[in-house]
Amino acid sequence: MSSTFNEKCYSLIKKIQKGKITTYKCIAKALGTKAYKAVGNAMHNNPLLYKIPCHRVIKSNGDVGGFVLGKKEKIKLLKSEGIPIKSNKIQNFNKFLFKFQKTSA
């Protein structure tokens, strides 16, 4: 069970479809909190880098954010999925934002 806040973040991120992205803020909001920074921390603690598409998580201002393997690698992955990026910034990222399913209306 989600013992820690991090587990919740991973569960949500794992639901992100290919070609879609989200922001740290969106995740925090989906969890009903404002721990944007805590979400980022969870990513850094991400024990399943190859199972959790954390590279699909970006900042709210459109910046690619950070990545354990480096921003370059993150950008490459996103571009590989069809996300247009320029100068480390997502182009029209708002258009690719993934909507999380709410357990209840």
Added chain:
DNA sequence: CCCTTGACCAAAC
């Protein structure tokens, strides 16, 4: 249990 850290955010300059 107190203090520091962090893949952040929004506003101010």
Added chain:
DNA sequence: GGTTTGGCCAAGG
């Protein structure tokens, strides 16, 4: 439009 400041929350030492 890029840089700096303060604020927010959770996890780790």
